[in-house]
Amino acid sequence: MVIRIWQFLLRKMSPAAFAAIGVFLITVFALFIPPYIGMADNGDYARILNGLYVKDPTYVSQYFGYFIKTYGIFQNFNENSASIFSTQSFFIKTATLLNQLFHPNTDTFDIRYQAGMYLILYTTAIYLFTEALTWKMSNKLGYLVATVVIFILGDTGYTAYFNSFYGESVVLIMSVFMVAFGLLLYRKRYNDYLMIVLFVLSAIVLTASKQQNAPVGIIVAIIGIFFVYIRKRGMYRIVTTTLLISLLCVGVGTYVLIPKEFVNINKYHAMTRGVLMVTDNPEKTLESFGIDKQFAILKESEYFDAYTMIDLDSELLQTEFYNKYGFGSILKYYVLHPTQAGQMLNLAARDGFSIRPHAMGSYEKSVGKPFGAQTKFFSGYSLLKDNFTPKTFGFVLIWILIIIGLYMPSFITALRKKLWRNAIRLPLIVMLIGIGLSGIFVSIIGAGDADLAKHEFLFTLIFDLVSLMTLVDLFAKRLWIQEEVESESEPRIVQGVGGVMHA
Incomplete structure (x- = not known):
């Protein structure tokens, strides 16, 4: 029964x-x-x-x-x-x-x-x-x-x-919405105007849900340019371009609106739980930032420790420590010191799943x-x-190369045949991967290893969504084919009972 x-x-x-x-x-x-x-x-x-x-x-x-x-x-x-x-x-x-x-x-x-x-x-x-x-x-x-x-x-x-x-609730919901609307737009499942509006709206809410998500709006706005070309009509392109510019502004605005209090907290952890934690010579490293080497005693300490060696909100720390570096200089340090960068990336991979x-x-x-x-x-x-799951950043890189490699042939074929809607699948995948990686990079550059598992929630979610999409396309044998979607300018021809008719 x-x-x-x-x-x-x-x-x-x-x-x-x-x-x-x-x-x-x-x-x-x-x-x-x-x-x-x-x-x-x-x-x-x-x-x-x-x-x-x-x-x-x-x-x-x-x-x-x-x-x-x-x-x-x-x-x-x-x-x-x-x-x-x-x-x-x-x-x-x-x-x-x-x-x-x-x-x-x-x-x-x-x-x-x-x-x-x-x-x-x-x-x-x-x-x-x-x-x-x-x-x-x-x-x-x-x-x-x-x-x-x-x-x-x-x-x-x-x-x-x-x-x-926790803001992860909004991140979870809006990420799934955004991916859903992007795929529905790709497959021309519903009205294009409605899908692009809801896609960008989901991205806006996602971007502004947490300060660390500011790069999301920028990434989606830039790669979203591919979405502009799936229809030839000027109105659609105007609407899509306007929406993407708005999203870009939200991404920039989300970063600008980060309160100074939290900027200092994140900067403190970026140095003490990041740069200083992976260097063999903290004194010399501090001097490379123009910071007095005596601050090496702060290595591996946390802003919220019950007992601190110095008042972390003092004017001294503001002028002699916080003002000496920024997220740009920390990024530069990691670029010039790939070994230390690799250590932080592996730490991120350890908690990224x-x-x-x-x-x-x-x-x-x-x-x-x-x-x-x-x-x-x-x-x-x-x-x-x-x-x-392997806990190394090397695994993350291999995963990225496999995903992009699987979707690349159909993307190239779509470009050659000028099937612009079919061509947006790989950019959508790359967009999502970029969003996931931003979750890792922003975490380690912006706050070291402090609360990494929670800070990398966006990465682990994107990993699941992209992997699921790829596996489904693989088993459905849709990875290397050009899916049939209705064209805006060419009517679909179907065989009716009484002969050929236009749909």
């Missing part, structure tokens, strides 16, 4: 719907049924909370160890605002309004309202992404692809972020789990990836 019902559902349900429903049900079970799964605060929540405050007096003692799901809502004037500019604030405020809509007489915010809002968006993104992957594919292969999508993107390593105030940071616990304290305990529920993919 169960088998018959299952067979009936598969006949009536598309692979995209199957993937979306599968991810939805698994996430509901994980995040909304006790014991609730979420992520503990590592101290970052204070940067983004606006209109909310911590009610639990033992909150600080639960940092890293326990997930907390309830917060207070300011009822009167709140003199505190989010200390960073982020599109994440919009989602938090929307979730707060939903909470108050259903509970108008309470001053408590339940983070599961945010998780529910994120889940609806994520389910939609999963549907569109799977639809793009399985378009014109046989049902048998389509359901197999949908199952793999559930296994990878339904992993609680990803979805546990919804029950937290961990979806869920090991430092943050998954459970509420009331559950009775040990401090920092993490769930294993539907974590098969994240555990396999963390334990069996």
Whole structure:
């Protein structure tokens, strides 16, 4: 009986719907049924909370160890605002309004309202992404692809972020949306104008969700030039060009709006947890930056250490340390010292395949789990990836070369035949790889090895999305062929019952 019902559902349900429903049900079970799964605060929540405050007096003692799901809502004037500019604030405020809509007489915010809002968006993104992957594919292969999508993107390593105030939730959702819209545009699945608008809008929200994502807008805007040429009509090209310029401005603006406080924190870690950590002669290295060698005592220290050898916010440190270098000079140092750069890149690769940071616990304290305990529920993919993926940057380079090499023949053929829409597949892949690499480079140049696993979330997500796209194209035998898409200027000719007709 169960088998018959299952067979009936598969006949009536598309692979995209199957993937979306599968991810939805698994996430509901994980995040909304006790014991609730979420992520503990590592101290970052204070940067983004606006209109909310911590009610639990033992909150600080639960940092890293326990997930907390309830917060207070300011009822009167709140003199505190989010200390960073982020599109994440919009989602938090929307979730707060939903909470108050259903509970108008309470001053408590339940983070599961945010998780529910994120889940609806994520389910939609999963549907569109799977639809793009399985378009014109046989049902048998389509359901197999949908199952793999559930296994990878339904992993609680990803979805546990919804029950937290980390920006990775927005990064996850908007990245899947962006890739989905890019693939749907490539396959001409829906209206081109709608797809390009939603593609750029997703990229804008992604770019402005975290300061370290500023390069995303710049990368997408530059490589997105290829998208301009898929239609010949002037209006489409004007709209696309305008959108890409806007995205470029958002990328630049996101970088410019980074508060000085966080610039200094990141610069401190970039030097103490980066440059000084991998050099054999910290004194000489500091002198190459024009910094007094006595600051070598700061090697491997962290900005948030309970006890520091010097006031890290002092005027002395500002003038004699922070002002002596910038991200450009650190990049130059790594270029001139490839051995040290290689060490940092391998450190990045070591943590670049961990979806869920090991430092943050998954459970509420009331559950009775040990401090920092993490769930294993539907974590098969994240555990396999963390334990069996080679932890070297050389592996990352080999992966990039294989991906580009597989897609290059069809790209060259499309250019030769002037099939401009078919030609955007490789640029889309290169765009995503560039975004992933930016997650690595920005992390190590901007903050050394401080909290690398979390800072490299964008890379590990892009790795999964690109690998999944490539494997699907490989098994569907679409890597080296020119997929049939409807041309804007040439009507599609089909054979009707009464003869030839134009569609």
